[in-house]
Amino acid sequence: xxxxxxxxxxxxxxxxxxxxxxxxxxxxxxxxxxxxxxxxxxxxxxxxxxxxxxxxxxxxxxxxxxxxxxxxxxxxxxxxxxxxxxxxxxxxxxxxxxxxxxxxxxxxxxxxxxxxxxxxxxxxxxxxxxxxxxxxxxxxxxxxxxxxxxxxxxxxxxxxxxxxxxxxxxxxxxxxxxxxxxxxxxxxxxxxxxxxxxxxxxxxxxxxxxxxxxxxxxxxxxxxxxxxxxxxxxxxxxxxxxxxxxxxxxxxxxxxxxxxxxxxxxxxxxxxxxxxxxxxxxxxxxxxxxxxxxxxxxxxxxxxxxxxxxxxxxxxxxxxxxxxxxxxxxxxxxxxxxxxxxxxxxxxxxxxxxxxxxxxxxxxxxxxxxxxxxxxxxxxxxxxxxxxxxxxxxxxxxxxxxxxxxxxxxxxxxxxxxxxxxxxxxxxxxxxxxxxxxxxxxxxxxxxxxxxxxxxxxxxxxxxxxxxxxxxxx
Numbered sequence: 001x002x003x004x005x006x007x008x009x010x011x012x013x014x015x016x017x018x019x020x021x022x023x024x025x026x027x028x029x030x031x032x033x034x035x036x037x038x039x040x041x042x043x044x045x046x047x048x049x050x051x052x053x054x055x056x057x058x059x060x061x062x063x064x065x066x067x068x069x070x071x072x073x074x075x076x077x078x079x080x081x082x083x084x085x086x087x088x089x090x091x092x093x094x095x096x097x098x099x100x101x102x103x104x105x106x107x108x109x110x111x112x113x114x115x116x117x118x119x120x121x122x123x124x125x126x127x128x129x130x131x132x133x134x135x136x137x138x139x140x141x142x143x144x145x146x147x148x149x150x151x152x153x154x155x156x157x158x159x160x161x162x163x164x165x166x167x168x169x170x171x172x173x174x175x176x177x178x179x180x181x182x183x184x185x186x187x188x189x190x191x192x193x194x195x196x197x198x199x200x201x202x203x204x205x206x207x208x209x210x211x212x213x214x215x216x217x218x219x220x221x222x223x224x225x226x227x228x229x230x231x232x233x234x235x236x237x238x239x240x241x242x243x244x245x246x247x248x249x250x251x252x253x254x255x256x257x258x259x260x261x262x263x264x265x266x267x268x269x270x271x272x273x274x275x276x277x278x279x280x281x282x283x284x285x286x287x288x289x290x291x292x293x294x295x296x297x298x299x300x301x302x303x304x305x306x307x308x309x310x311x312x313x314x315x316x317x318x319x320x321x322x323x324x325x326x327x328x329x330x331x332x333x334x335x336x337x338x339x340x341x342x343x344x345x346x347x348x349x350x351x352x353x354x355x356x357x358x359x360x361x362x363x364x365x366x367x368x369x370x371x372x373x374x375x376x377x378x379x380x381x382x383x384x385x386x387x388x389x390x391x392x393x394x395x396x397x398x399x400x401x402x403x404x405x406x407x408x409x410x411x412x413x414x415x416x417x418x419x420x421x422x423x424x425x426x427x428x429x430x431x432x433x434x435x436x437x438x439x440x441x442x443x444x445x446x447x448x449x450x451x452x453x454x455x456x457x458x459x460x461x462x463x464x465x466x467x468x469x470x471x472x473x474x
Contacts, residue, residue, distance in 0.1 A: 011055050013093070016066035019043060028134065029307045031149075031286075036311075067094040069133045070140055071166050072103060089140050089167070101129055104162075111165045120158050123324040125317040128155055131308060135163040135281070138306045139204050142276040145225060147301065148283045149291070150310025153372025156283040157208060164204035169279070170195060171204050174211040182216050186233055189220065193233070196277035197270045198245045208283040209290075218298050225280060226300035228271040239267065246270045280305070287368055312353055313371055318346030321371075325378050331385065345381070349374045 008016075022043055030036045047062050055062075072094065073087040094100040104124045112119045122128065131148075138144040139160075148156040157173075164171040172192060174185070195201045212218060220230045234242070243266035250261060250269050261269070282301060284291055295302055313321070322345035331338055349369065356367045 011051075012057065012061055012064065013066075015047065015051055015062060016064040016093070017068070019047065019064065020066050020068055024134065024137075029309060031309055031311075033311060067097060067100055067133070068092060069094055069100055069103075069136065071107065071136060072100075086168075091137065097126065097129070100133070104129055104132055107166045108162060111162055114165070118161075120161065121324065122155070122158055122162065123317075123321045125313075125320040127311075127314060127317050128159060131155065131310065132159050132163060134306075134308050135159055136166055138308075139163055139169065139202075139279040139281065140167045145280045145305045146282070147305035147307045148281065148310060149286055149307060151285055151287060151312075151368050151370040151372075153370045153375060154310040154313070155371070156310060157206060160204065160206050160281050160283070167202065167204070169202040169204045171206070173206050173208075176211060176213060180213060182214065182220075185217055186220065186230065189224070189230060190233055192278055193274050196274045197242070198249065200249065200273065200277060203278050204281060205278060206281045206283060209285050215297075218294060218301065221280065221282070222298040222300045225304040228275045242270050243267050246273070249273075287366070313349075313374070315346055315350045318349050318374065319343055321374070322346050322378055325375075325382070329382060332389070345378060349377065 027036055027039050030039060044063055048059060051057065051062055052059065068091055070089040070091040071087075072092060073090060075087045076084045078084050101124050108120065108122055108124065124132070135146060135148070138146040146160075148160070150156055161171060172188070174180075174188065192203050192205055196203050207217070207221065220233075223230050240263075243263045246266045246269055247261065250266060282305060284294070319342060322342045326338070326342050326345070331341070333341075352369045356369055359365065359367055
């Protein structure tokens, strides 16, 4: 018995459980929020009419939204840290939403530690937590199969992987290649039958739109969900060997000491064991015409599976996701600006969704803005921011380098000015010395010119005397 059940009146607990089961049975299959709101109003109205006067509780007490999940109990370890007993799966009420979210985040950490190469950066917001609880409930039920319907990126695969890990089941997903076809697909299914049947292991088998290479895959799944068998899956040797393998398992479980069971009985026992342990989770998108066509061609896919419709993420979920990716992302701004940015990212996607609704009303054409588009939007913003920030950083470095060179040139000019002043003083002294020397040269030139005049007179006198002597000699 859960702690919550002990805190409230048994009548109110029973009403809360009844409301919860009504929501799981009817509301999960509704395809839009408007229809869900109509159902919620009907449920509230019925609750008031049937229980208010008979039980004497007010509306606030009656209109409870209790949360139930089956992974609240913890494993028991001894003082040396060794596992003593595995916690049982008990579908019981949760104290509150945050307590359940804390458990889910703890399980997510365990998944990432166990599968480091397949880490999932999930944001467990309210809607995701609700879907996680539903998927866990389905795959933990004997013969439980699920159909998760929603556009790409809404978290169908990730939540299924986490649910399979929480429920301690073997997870299998088809890996496509060029040569993959019906033969390989049936071989994979056969391996899952061997795990779920003779070995008795619980298996979560997920199949998405992208992995349905041929529609014949769905024919096999349709037959498997309807009857537990796929035509042509086992050859005669297998049909003879499998009952022998199952005999010991049956005798051990049943404890029968009478007559040996027949081959046909053991075969049916094997098929029922597979149906109980092999949980098929189909992840389909409602976009296009394939979803409608498959509902007509393969009715068992829809009649034997619990349908959970993934609607567009609400605003609080969008903001939570943007906070998850941008909280540790380094942005050169204030805390207030970053908080406003986180809120703005979610608001923008919500506005685009609203515009898509207006476009459908006016043009009668669907345009889907999926959660994957939102994640791509956040990722692209981070890439563009880093690219632009690095570009600005490079420009800043170039400008700083240019300024450093200009400052260095300025310092060099100042040094040259000092040297120039020294050289100017030296040049001035040299100029003064040159001027004095030129003045002295002028004086000497004057003296030289005067001396030259005197020499010319003496030369002329000598020439005259030469002529006189020449005459006298003659």
